[in-house]
Amino acid sequence: MRWIEATINTESGRIDELCLRLEQLGISGVAIEDENDFKEFLENNHKFWDYVDDELNARYNGLSRVKFYLEDDENGQNLLETIKRSLETEVCVNYIADEDWANSWRDCYEPLPIGEKLLVVPAWLEADAPGRTTLRLDPGIAFGTGSHPTTRMCLQALESVNCSGKRALDLGCGSGILSIGALLLGCESVVGCDIDPKSPDAAMANAQLNGIDETRYRVYAGDVLSDEGMRKRLGSGYEIVLANIVADVIIPLSGFARRFMAENGVYICSGIIDNRADEVEKTLRREGFEIMAHYNEEAWHAFMCR
Numbered sequence: 595m596r597w598i599e600a601t602i603n604t605e606s607g608r609i610d611e612l613c614l615r616l617e618q619l620g621i622s623g624v625a626i627e628d629e630n631d632f633k634e635f636l637e638n639n640h641k642f643w644d645y646v647d648d649e650l651n652a653r654y655n656g657l658s659r660v661k662f663y664l665e666d667d668e669n670g671q672n673l674l675e676t677i678k679r680s681l682e683t684e685v686c687v688n689y690i691a692d693e694d695w696a697n698s699w700r701d702c703y704e705p706l707p708i709g710e711k712l713l714v715v716p717a718w719l720e721a722d723a724p725g726r727t728t729l730r731l732d733p734g735i736a737f738g739t740g741s742h743p744t745t746r747m748c749l750q751a752l753e754s755v756n757c758s759g760k761r762a763l764d765l766g767c768g769s770g771i772l773s774i775g776a777l778l779l780g781c782e783s784v785v786g787c788d789i790d791p792k793s794p795d796a797a798m799a800n801a802q803l804n805g806i807d808e809t810r811y812r813v814y815a816g817d818v819l820s821d822e823g824m825r826k827r828l829g830s831g832y833e834i835v836l837a838n839i840v841a842d843v844i845i846p847l848s849g850f851a852r853r854f855m856a857e858n859g860v861y862i863c864s865g866i867i868d869n870r871a872d873e874v875e876k877t878l879r880r881e882g883f884e885i886m887a888h889y890n891e892e893a894w895h896a897f898m899c900r
Contacts (some may be wrong), residue, residue, distance in 0.1 A: 597664070598666050599661070599663055599687070600674060600686070602681070602683060602684070603684070611682075612660050613660060614661060615680075615681065616660070616677070617761045618678055618782060619676060620673055620676075623663075624693055625660070625662075626659075626660055627659050627661070630775030666731055670815065671883055673786045676873065703733070706740050708740055708749045710754045711726060712727055712728075712753075713727070713728050714771070715727040715733035715739035729775055729778055729804060730800070731769060731771055733769055739771070744838050745771060747889040747891055748893065748896060749775050751862045751887065751889060752779055753779065754887070754898070756780075758782075759780065760834055760884050761783050761832050761856075762784045763787075763834070764776070764785070765818060765835065766787075766788075766838055766839040766843070768863075769793075769796050769797060769800055772838060773836075774801055776836070777804075777806055778803075782810070783810055784810065785814070785832075786813040787818060788813070789814060789816070789817050793813065794814065794815050798811070798813055812893070814827065825850070825853065830854055830856075834859065835855055835858050835860070835862070835863070837861070838863070839863075840865045840867075841866050841867065841873065844863045844865065845873065847863075848863070848881045851881075860899050861900065862896065863878075864889075864895070864896035865896075866894065866897075868895070874897065875897065885899050886897060
């Protein structure tokens with residue numbers, strides 16, 4: 595079966611009116627793409643990222659449109675013609691072949707060697723490499739697949755630390771990839787925390803793929819910046835603290851990161867875009883951290899401190 599993808603270009607202020615009219619004509623669901631919504635979303639979510647790809651900005655530049663989908667059969671074609679006549683506006687039409695939308699994204703993933711010791715393998719594939727430890731992962735809906743430079747740099751920094759028997763705290767744990775990497779590299783236990791309420795389930799599911807259970811790994815959902823109760827719940831005495839987030843979180847976090855750390859503990863922070871690296875480095879030094887290593891890959895930076 596094919597699907598009809600119908601697109602109507604409009605003005606931002608007329609989107610609600612257009613959606614109501616489509617509903618009256620029998621369209622039960624629409625997809626809205628609007629530059630104003632995109633800009634508002636970015637403005638209200640700075641703490642999740644410092645960088646938005648130029649291609650994505652260009653995609654939404656001046657954009658204001660509504661899409662809907664119909665089955666490419668007689669009923670769908672008739673409804674499409676009714677909509678065209680009723681709205682008296684241009685409707686751009688594209689035809690999409692039926693496929694397994696839920697699983698086609700998996701084709702983008704393949705086994706990924708990281709550093710000298712780990713091989714990140716998507717859960718639906720089988721692979722190994724001599725001398726490497728397999729880290730099985732289902733990316734799902736939480737951040738962290740190993741393909742992004744920020745994650746790779748954290749795992750490489752972890753390799754340089756003697757993880758054997760140590761406790762680690764993973765702030766902004768997402769899919770759990772860094773937590774699991776720390777455990778596979780020898781940590782005795784790891785605690786994770788993420789502001790995304792979906793993260794604990796995703797991270798624990800990935801841990802189970804690697805034979806790791808709740809006795810060695812637990813995950814909380816919460817905001818360590820604003821919630822003193824969560825900070826107390828996470829505790830202290832961690833020999834390794836990981837923060838793969840963004841500069842706007844790492845900078846204030848560095849003011850109390852030592853509260854989580856054991857004496858002579860290591861603080862690894864990443865997710866820092868080029869134009870924020872100097873600011874983060876100055877903050878770390880001001881808070882009394884000694885920078886042991888500075889990693890740089892593509893436009894991203896990570897620091898390992900003590």
